[in-house]
Amino acid sequence: MNIDYLKEFVTLAQVGNYSEAAEKLYISQSSLSKHIISLESEVGAKVFDRTTHRVSLNKYGKLLLPYALKIVRSHNEYMLAIASLMAEDKVNLRLGAIPALAQYGITALISGFKKKCPEYTLSISQAGSDELKNKLRKKEIELAFIRETGEESAKQDEFTRFSYIDDFIVAVLPSSHPLSPNSSIDLTALKDMDFLLLSKGSTPQKIVVETCKAHGFTPKIYFMDHSIETLIDMAADGMGVALLTNKLAIYHMRDDIAFVPIVPEIRTRISLCHLRSIKLSKSARGFISLLNP
Numbered sequence: 001m002n003i004d005y006l007k008e009f010v011t012l013a014q015v016g017n018y019s020e021a022a023e024k025l026y027i028s029q030s031s032l033s034k035h036i037i038s039l040e041s042e043v044g045a046k047v048f049d050r051t052t053h054r055v056s057l058n059k060y061g062k063l064l065l066p067y068a069l070k071i072v073r074s075h076n077e078y079m080l081a082i083a084s085l086m087a088e089d090k091v092n093l094r095l096g097a098i099p100a101l102a103q104y105g106i107t108a109l110i111s112g113f114k115k116k117c118p119e120y121t122l123s124i125s126q127a128g129s130d131e132l133k134n135k136l137r138k139k140e141i142e143l144a145f146i147r148e149t150g151e152e153s154a155k156q157d158e159f160t161r162f163s164y165i166d167d168f169i170v171a172v173l174p175s176s177h178p179l180s181p182n183s184s185i186d187l188t189a190l191k192d193m194d195f196l197l198l199s200k201g202s203t204p205q206k207i208v209v210e211t212c213k214a215h216g217f218t219p220k221i222y223f224m225d226h227s228i229e230t231l232i233d234m235a236a237d238g239m240g241v242a243l244l245t246n247k248l249a250i251y252h253m254r255d256d257i258a259f260v261p262i263v264p265e266i267r268t269r270i271s272l273c274h275l276r277s278i279k280l281s282k283s284a285r286g287f288i289s290l291l292n293p
Contacts, residue, residue: 139275146271169261172249173235192220
């Protein structure tokens with residue numbers, strides 16, 4: 001049965017006048033009349049009693065009306081549901097990332113995604129790894145680039161992880177410092193120096209502090225800040241040793257500073273994560289495919 005004809009039947013039954021029903025339906029009166037005749041042909045019986053000015057349901061029409069209402073209502077609900085699903089597939093991809101998009105090539109991935117999938121829009125939230133995990137749990141974002149230790153990244157927990165890139169901690173020193181020419185520096189050789197670290201609670205800060213304690217000393221933290229440039233400036237001025245991840249430090253390469261790897265190596269891993277329990281949107285699956293082409 002033609003759904004549109006059933007909708008027209010319901011409207012005509014409610015209004016009781018061809019002219020008014022046609023006006024409400026934005027079709028001509030002759031078209032409405034033809035559609036009702038076609039519907040009656042399919043039903044196998046007349047459904048209206050007609051007078052000069054009005055129409056009213058006969059016994060067959062009264063029998064048809066509740067079924068027609070259910071069919072029309074179900075059709076409307078289905079159309080809304082499928083429209084919502086289609087909108088969900090095209091919804092803005094909500095992506096989270098640690099504040100190092102350019103240094104880790106994440107901006108290039110985003111650019112590639114926009115070129116490959118121009119039908120999707122994308123919003124980006126930058127935050128620390130712990131905050132990003134909470135945003136994933138609250139479903140405020142769907143995917144996130146999160147930095148963890150190697151042990152954390154190997155966990156079987158609530159998150160699915162796609163390994164993206166590994167990094168390691170280096171000491172940032174003035175180029176004139178006696179330790180600068182070394183190919184590496186033992187972590188314990190720094191125990192009496194003032195440490196310049198990223199903000200408290202950041203993954204690199206926590207990793208450095210925990211590793212120092214594991215090697216028998218508590219670092220003397222002189223200054224913490226979210227600005228890598230500030231930490232490097234202070235290190236260049238001899239105000240302490242900045243401990244940063246290699247890719248963050250190299251991104252700010254200068255002639256007056258040196259980057260020396262720490263021994264034992266302190267590694268971090270950046271993974272693209274999502275909640276294991278959710279069904280990923282089409283846009284999220286498309287973004288993940290860039291990591292695993």
